[in-house]
Structure formats: C-alpha cells, structure tokens
Amino acid sequence: MPSPLLTELDRRVLVFDGAMGALIHAIDLDIERDYCGCENCPDVLVKSRPDIIESIHEQYLKAGADAIYTDTFGGAHHILGEFDLQDETYDLNTRAAEIARSVADKHTTSDKPRFVIGSMGPGTKLITLGQIDWDTMRASYAEAIRGLIAGGSDAIMIETCQDLLQVKCAVNAAVDALDDAGKSPDDIPIMVSVTIEQTGAMLLGTSIEGALSALRGYPIASLGLNCATGPTEMTEHIHHLSKHWDKHITVLPNAGLPALIDGKTVYPLQPSAFAEAMQRFIERDAISAAGGCCGTTPEHIQLLTDLVGSRAPAKRSPTPPSPSVTSLYAPTELRQDTSFLIVGERCNASGSRKFKRLLEEEDWDAIVSLAREQIRDGSHVLDINVDYAGRDNASDMAEVVSRIVKQVDAPLMLDSTQPNTIESGLKRAAGKCVINSANFEDGPEKFDEMCALAKRYNAALVIGTIDEDQDAPMARTAERKLAIATRAIEHAGRRHAIPVSNIFIDPLVLPISTGMDPDRRSALELIEGTRRIAQAFPDVQLICGLSNVSFGLKPSARVILNSVFLHELVEAGMTSAIVHASKILPLNKIEESHKLAALNLIYDRRDQSLGGTGLPTPDQRPESVAV
Ligand code: THG
Numbered sequence: 001m002p003s004p005l006l007t008e009l010d011r012r013v014l015v016f017d018g019a020m021g022a023l024i025h026a027i028d029l030d031i032e033r034d035y036c037g038c039e040n041c042p043d044v045l046v047k048s049r050p051d052i053i054e055s056i057h058e059q060y061l062k063a064g065a066d067a068i069y070t071d072t073f074g075g076a077h078h079i080l081g082e083f084d085l086q087d088e089t090y091d092l093n094t095r096a097a098e099i100a101r102s103v104a105d106k107h108t109t110s111d112k113p114r115f116v117i118g119s120m121g122p123g124t125k126l127i128t129l130g131q132i133d134w135d136t137m138r139a140s141y142a143e144a145i146r147g148l149i150a151g152g153s154d155a156i157m158i159e160t161c162q163d164l165l166q167v168k169c170a171v172n173a174a175v176d177a178l179d180d181a182g183k184s185p186d187d188i189p190i191m192v193s194v195t196i197e198q199t200g201a202m203l204l205g206t207s208i209e210g211a212l213s214a215l216r217g218y219p220i221a222s223l224g225l226n227c228a229t230g231p232t233e234m235t236e237h238i239h240h241l242s243k244h245w246d247k248h249i250t251v252l253p254n255a256g257l258p259a260l261i262d263g264k265t266v267y268p269l270q271p272s273a274f275a276e277a278m279q280r281f282i283e284r285d286a287i288s289a290a291g292g293c294c295g296t297t298p299e300h301i302q303l304l305t306d307l308v309g310s311r312a313p314a315k316r317s318p319t320p321p322s323p324s325v326t327s328l329y330a331p332t333e334l335r336q337d338t339s340f341l342i343v344g345e346r347c348n349a350s351g352s353r354k355f356k357r358l359l360e361e362e363d364w365d366a367i368v369s370l371a372r373e374q375i376r377d378g379s380h381v382l383d384i385n386v387d388y389a390g391r392d393n394a395s396d397m398a399e400v401v402s403r404i405v406k407q408v409d410a411p412l413m414l415d416s417t418q419p420n421t422i423e424s425g426l427k428r429a430a431g432k433c434v435i436n437s438a439n440f441e442d443g444p445e446k447f448d449e450m451c452a453l454a455k456r457y458n459a460a461l462v463i464g465t466i467d468e469d470q471d472a473p474m475a476r477t478a479e480r481k482l483a484i485a486t487r488a489i490e491h492a493g494r495r496h497a498i499p500v501s502n503i504f505i506d507p508l509v510l511p512i513s514t515g516m517d518p519d520r521r522s523a524l525e526l527i528e529g530t531r532r533i534a535q536a537f538p539d540v541q542l543i544c545g546l547s548n549v550s551f552g553l554k555p556s557a558r559v560i561l562n563s564v565f566l567h568e569l570v571e572a573g574m575t576s577a578i579v580h581a582s583k584i585l586p587l588n589k590i591e592e593s594h595k596l597a598a599l600n601l602i603y604d605r606r607d608q609s610l611g612g613t614g615l616p617t618p619d620q621r622p623e624s625v626a627v
Contacts, residue, residue, distance in 0.1 A: 003189050005115045005154045006221060008066070009248055009288050013308050016117065016252060016291025017060035017068045018301045027052060038083040043075045046096040047088075053096070057103040061114060063298040064305025065291070068104060068114070069157065070096040070148060073121035077140035078132060082124070089140075090147040093118070097151020117157045117191070118148030120170060127165040127428070128204055128328065130402060134169050134427035141173035142180075149181050149188060159193040160227050160293075162203035164214050164328070164430035167192055171218050172456055189221035193250055195228045196237050198257070204430065205329045208237040212245060213324045213331040214432040217458045217502070224250030227293040230257055230269050231277035242285035244321045249287040251278065255295030267295020275303040286314035323501035323541075325381060325411035325460055326431035332380045332411050334460070334501070334541050334575065340566075341381060341576035343413055344374030345547060347400070348385040359386060359396060364403050371408045377582040382408070383436060384425065385415035394424035401425040413462070413578075419449050426457040437462035437506060440484065441473045444491070451496040462504040462543055463488040465529070474508055476522065481507040481529030482536060489537060504541040504576060505533055511551040512601060513561075523549060523565060523602040527572045534573025543576040544569065559583050560590055564598035 008014060024042050031039045034049050046053050053071045060068050074080065075096065077089040085092070097118055104114035120141060125131035145156055156178075158170040174190045194202055194211050201207050206214075215223060223245050225234050231253040241249050256269030269277075274296065281287045290308065292300050324331035334341055346352045347370060349359055358366045371382055382404070386396040393416065401412065405428065414425040415436040422435055438450035438461055447463075454461040465475040465484040475481040485505045492498040507529040510522040530542055549565050550558040563585040566577055587595065599605075 001187060003154065003187055003221075004113060005067070006186075006189055008113060008115070009222075009313075011312065012310050013282055013287070013313050014066040014115075014289045015064060015301060015305045015308055016250065016289050017057075017065040018292035018296035018298065019294050020056055020069065020071060020073075022295065022297070023056045023059070024052065038085060041074065041080075041083045041085065043072055043080065043092055043096070044083070044085060044088075046071055046092055046099055050095070050099050053099055054103055057100055059298040060301055061103060061107040063302040065301050066112070066114060067117050067154075067289070067291075068100050069117050069119040070100045070151075070153065072096045072119050072144065072148065073160075074123065075147075076120060076123060076137075076144040078125060078136060079121070079123040079140075089143045090150075093144045093147025094151040097148050097153045101152035115154040116152060117155045118145065118151075118153035120144060120148075120156065120158050121160050122162050122166055126163040126204070127169065128163045128402075128405065128430045134165070137166065137169045138173045138176075141170045142177045145174050145177035146180065149177060149183070153188065155189045155191050155221070157191045157193060159191075161192065161194040164202075164204075164206055164211060165428070167194070167211075167215060168218070168430075168457060171215075171220060175219065185219040185221065190219060191222040191224075191248075191250065192218075192220050193222075193224045193226040193252065196225055196234065197228045198233060201329070206326075206430065207330050208240050209321070210326045210328075210330045210431065212241065212321060213326045214430070214458060216245075216321070217499075220247070222248035222250050222288065224248075224252070224287070224289070226250075226252035227254060230254055231274065231281065233257070235280075238281055238285050238287065242287070242316055242318065244318050246318045246320065248289065249285065250289040250291070251281050251287050252291040252293045253277075254293045255297075255300060258295065269295070271297070271300040271303040274300050275307045278304055279307055282308065282311075283314055286316040288313050323460075323539075324432070325434055327409045327411050328405050328430045329409050331432075336380070336575075340570050340574060341541070341543075342379045342581050343381045343383050343543070343576060343578040344371075344377075344379030345383055345545070345578045345580055346374055347371055347382055348415065349388040351385065351547070356388065359388060359391070362399075364399055367400055368403050368407050371404050371410070374581060375408060375410050379410065379581045381411045381413050381434065383413045383415045383578050385436075387416050387418070387421065393418060393421040397421050397424040398428055402428040405429050405431070414459075419446070419453060422450075423453055423457075426453060426459060432458055432460065434460040434462060434504065437464050438488075439464040439466035440468055440488070441466045443468055447488075447491070448495065451492050451498060454492075454498055454502070455496055460502045460504060460541075461492065461498060462506050463492070464506045465508055474510070475529070476510070476518070476525060478525050478528035478532055481525070482532045485533045485540075486536065489540060500537055501539045501541070504543040505537075506543050506545070507533060509544045509546060509548040512549055513552050520604045524604060527568055527602075530569055530574050531572040541576055542574045543578065544574060546577045546579045559585060560594050561598045561601065563587070563590060564595055565602055568599075568602060
C-alpha cells in the first residue's frame with residue numbers, strides 16, 4: 001500500500017511537532033520511580049510514565065500538528081546500553097510507537113489524518129570518530145526500527161545527524177528492517193534530517209552539498225535540517241536543497257540560537273517570529289514539512305499550523321547536482337571543466353615502493369602524509385590499494401581509511417580485487433567513495449557483489465572491460481572494450497539500478513613497451529575504445545590507470561609517454577585517470593621531438609624518429625627497454 005504520509009505530503013504542507021525534551025523537563029520527575037534510575041533517559045518514560053508522553057503528544061496534536069515524533073530519540077540498542085537498558089530496545093520502541101499511534105488515531109479525521117514518525121537520534125558514538133563500528137550500529141538501529149514498525153509508525157526519521165556514516169548505516173538498517181517486516185520504503189518512508197551547526201557544516205565538517213551528494217541515491221523520501229540553529233541560520237542550506245534535491249524537504253529548527261540567562265538555556269525566538277521565518281521556507285523554498293526542535297513549544301506549533309492552513313506545497317523545479325564523489329567534507333565533481341578528474345595513484349602497495357614500505361612498517365602517519373602530498377600536487381581523489389600478500393588486507397584498509405578520511409579532504413577510490421577489503425573501507429568513509437573495481441572475469445556473481453556494495457554504501461563504481469573469455473579475458477580491441485562496457489552498464493543499471501553517471505568504465509591501459517607484437521596496438525585500441533564508449537554513453541565516466549602504459553621504461557621516458565598519452569585519451573573522451581599528479585607535464589612543456597616520438601609509439605607508427613627520448617622504436621623493442 002502506498003504510504004498515506006507520502007500521499008498527504010504530495011497534497012499539502014504538513015506541520016510536524018515541536019520539542020519534547022523541554023516539556024518533559026518541565027515536569028518534576030522522580031529519578032528512581034519515573035526514570036527507573038536512568039536519569040536523562042526519556043526513552044524509558046514510555047514504560048514508566050506513558051501518561052506524560054501521551055499528554056505531550058496530545059498538546060502538539062491539539063495545537064494542530066499533522067505528525068508527532070515517537071519518544072525514541074535515544075532508543076537504539078547501543079544508546080540504551082549506556083543505561084543498561086539494551087535488552088528493552090525492541091519493547092521500548094514498540095511501546096513508544098503504540099502510544100503515539102493511539103493518540104494520533106484519536107485525533108485523526110477524514111480531512112486531517114495524523115501521522116506517527118518513528119524518531120531515531122544519532123546517539124553519542126560516531127563511526128567516523130572510531131567510537132563504534134558500522135556492524136554494531138546497523139544491528140542496533142535495525143532492532144529499534146523493527147520495534148517502531150511493529151508499534152505502527154508511518155515513517156522512520158533518522159534525525160539530528162552529525163556523521164554521514166551514521167546516516168548511511170541507519171538507512172541500511174531501515175531498509176533491512178522494513179524488508180524483514182515484508183515492507184518497503186514505499187510503504188513506510190525513510191526520512192533523513194541532518195544538523196548543520198553554526199559553523200555552516202555538520203559536526204564532523206560535512207557541508208550541505210557534501211551531504212546531498214553522499215545521500216542522493218538512497219531510497220529516502222525526504223532530506224532536511226533540524227536542530228543546532230534557528231531558521232535564519234538554515235536559510236542558505238535549505239535554499240540549496242530547494243534548488244537541487246528532488247524529493248521532500250523537512251525543516252525543524254530550534255527556537256533561535258540559545259542564550260544562557262541566569263544559568264539557564266533560553267531559546268529566544270517567540271512563536272510569531274518563528275512561524276514567520278518558517279513561512280519564507282514554505283513560500284520561497286517549497287518545503288514539504290515544517291516543525292520545531294529545541295526550544296519550540298505547542299504555541300510555536302499552533303501559530304505554524306494557523307499560518308500553513310491547508311495549502312499545497314509550492315512548486316519548484318530542482319536541477320540535480322552534478323555527478324560527484326565526496327570526502328567527509330565536500331563534493332568533487334566527476335567532470336572537471338578544463339581538466340580530467342585526477343586520481344592519485346601513490347597509496348598503492350603494488351604501485352609504490354614507498355607506500356609498501358610504510359604499510360610494512362605500519363607508519364600510518366607517514367601514509368597520511370603521502371595522501372596529503374598527492375592532494376597538494378593536484379589530485380582530486382585518492383586511490384587506496386593495500387592488497388599485499390601475507391597481510392590482513394581488510395584490517396589495513398580499515399586503518400588507512402579511518403585515518404585519511406579525518407585528516408585529508410579528498411574523496412577515496414577503494415582499490416582491491418577483494419570485496420571484503422573494499423567493504424572494510426566503505427564502512428569507515430563517511431563521504432561518497434568510488435569502488436575500484438568490478439569486472440566479469442569471474443562471472444556475473446562477483447560483479448553483482450561489487451554492484452551490491454555500490455548500492456549499500458552509495459558509492460560510484462569502476463568497471464574494467466574484462467570478461468569470462470578464458471583465452472583473453474582483458475578486452476584488447478576497441479570493439480570488445482565497447483561490447484563489455486555496454487554489457488556492464490546495462491547489467492548494473494537493470495539489476496542494481498546504478499545510474500550511468502555513477503559508473504566509471506576502465507577500458508584498460510596495457511603496457512606498450514613490452515616488445516611483444518600484440519601489445520603494439522594497445523594504446524591506439526584504447527584511444528579508439530575510449531572514443532566509442534564516450535560516444536555511446538555520454539554520461540558515463542571513463543577512467544584508466546595511466547602509468548601502466550609505460551611500465552618498464554626509464555623514468556624520464558615514462559613522464560613523456562604518460563603525459564602525451566593522457567592528452568590523446570582526454571581528447572578521445574577520457575574523463576579521469578589514476579596518475580602520479582606531479583609527473584604529468586602539460587604538452588607545452590614537452591619538447592616537440594619528444595612529443596612526436598611518444599605519438600609514434602602510441603599510434604604504432606614504425607620506423608619513425610624517436611627524437612632521443614629514450615623511448616624504444618616500435619621495431620626496436622624490447623632491447624631498448626632500459627629502466
Ligand atoms: N585500472 C584501475 N585501477 C588500477 C589500475 C588500472 N589501479 C592500480 C593501477 N592500475 C594504477 N595505479 C598505478 C600505480 C603506480 C604505478 C602504475 C599504476 C607505477 N608505479 C611505479 C612502478 O611500478 O614502476 C612505482 C613507482 C614507485 O615505486 O614509486 O607505475 O589500470 N581501475
């Protein structure tokens with residue numbers, strides 16, 4: 001059954017309720033009797049004092065609220081654990097939802113249905129800060145959500161979010177819990193509300209642009225803001241969502257910025273000023289739901305209801321943000337206007353002697369420095385490859401990623417042949433990552449496994465043009481590169497709903513310096529393959545591991561060949577490359593004769609001058625492959 005809440009949200013602007021904590025605190029409660037000895041755990045009141053929670057719901061519904069939040073802000077297993085109440089997780093959530101449900105049903109009329117929103121707060125432990133891990137948090141939220149669903153919630157609201165990893169984890173918990181209950185996010189929508197501090201970013205530094213990029217692609221019905229500030233400070237962020245987010249927007253500010261008066265926290269914004277500020281969001285930004293957070297009262301909600309009336313949401317035509325990946329902080333567009341997306345290659349155990357040594361020595365600080373150095377040299381994204389026989393790769397990935405995400409402002413490309421190594425990184429990167437890579441070499445099952453990871457963690461995905469062909473799995477001709485790319489894009493789209501702009505096709509750079517005859521055409525087949533794939537799929541990203549082309553040549557020759565080859569590839573439609581950024585020269589810095597020599601090699605023009613570059617002539621190889 002389509003969600004009644006979503007149907008109503010399409011029809012009119014809804015008013016959500018206001019603060020619960022302050023109304024509870026206003027009542028003189030006994031720590032032993034009412035809080036069961038758990039001071040500061042309002043979640044327990046649904047058992048010990050349901051009358052209080054009922055009366056707060058009553059007050060908001062009487063004030064006209066269309067939806068009320070369950071008293072479960074701290075109701076997940078890992079949060080209740082701080083009070084030794086973890087075993088009550090399911091019961092407390094069920095009970096809280098049942099209480100809200102019965103009061104909401106009592107106030108429901110044919111022209112004004114009332115809704116129950118299952119609330120889930122962030123808790124006190126964040127994955128990005130290493131205070132809890134993904135699996136523990138996911139199980140914890142899933143249990144709470146099963147209770148919220150059993151008690152009759154109309155929606156799951158992941159609210160007051162500070163860490164994108166927590167949001168991604170909670171969304172996955174919700175999808176799983178809904179699935180267990182035989183439901184989908186179309187029946188019981190998943191809503192997300194992030195908290196942007198006065199600094200202009202989430203607690204861990206994420207901008208609204210970063211949050212939007214990292215969360216777009218999840219099956220969430222709404223994205224909005226709550227807490228931390230009053231409406232005024234939310235203006236720019238809401239405006240950004242209004243311009244670029246194509247689903248519902250919810251706004252629940254505090255009653256202004258708090259002031260400390262006589263030792264008490266006071267929220268200054270009066271109901272009329274609050275409602276006026278919200279009116280601007282409704283009219284100008286076409287938000288779908290308005291309510292209040294800290295410091296708001298039933299009076300605030302009453303004025304808001306009067307003002308909203310039964311108006312329909314304003315119209316807007318959001319433009320989707322450009323395809324991007326993100327660090328913990330901000331997005332990086334996948335299409336770079338005057339350049340290509342530069343992916344730093346050096347954090348790679350088989351691509352850098354230095355990185356391999358640092359990994360052996362477990363010198364994590366120096367690894368972070370190497371990552372940072374690449375950003376300074378111009379990389380937009382960092383490739384991370386810790387595959388190394390004899391070490392625990394998943395654990396190395398965890399160490400490296402959890403450090404880099406906090407200390408370097410760069411989106412990550414997690415590079416491994418093993419899904420569990422990649423997942424270990426995904427569980428620790430708050431932003432939107434790229435998975436490197438999937439292919440059909442071991443059949444569609446392993447390919448599907450990588451696609452499933454891309455979906456679960458909302459990551460982009462590199463796909464190499466390799467298939468099950470036993471004799472020659474790697475596509476060597478332009479034609480096969482296009483054929484495998486086509487199969488991969490269609491498969492990922494049809495089976496996994498991965499949009500084409502989230503896919504990087506890697507048409508495979510092979511060394512042209514081996515001296516072996518079949519390798520001579522590799523570069524030009526790659527250029528032609530790139531051209532055909534870019535033409536057939538204008539929105540797909542194209543990537544390659546550039547330095548592979550010149551394996552075995554001496555360093556000065558590699559710089560020339562790599563740089564000239566990259567230029568040809570970008571002309572043909574390559575949008576991204578894994579490179580050593582400081583070793584790419586602009587063409588005007590390369591001597592004409594050297595450039596010509598590189599082009600002769602790339603296009604397999606035999607018997608042509610090589611201009612003293614140290615590059616082998618096509619018919620000289622391999623003797624001159626001097627390193
Ligand atoms: N496609 C995709 N991913 C990839 C590759 C690819 N990931 C790994 C690799 N290929 C791209 N990365 C590198 C990294 C380093 C080098 C080449 C490719 C390299 N390193 C020097 C060498 O081996 O001679 C070492 C330099 C040093 O020790 O500092 O050339 O194709 N999707």
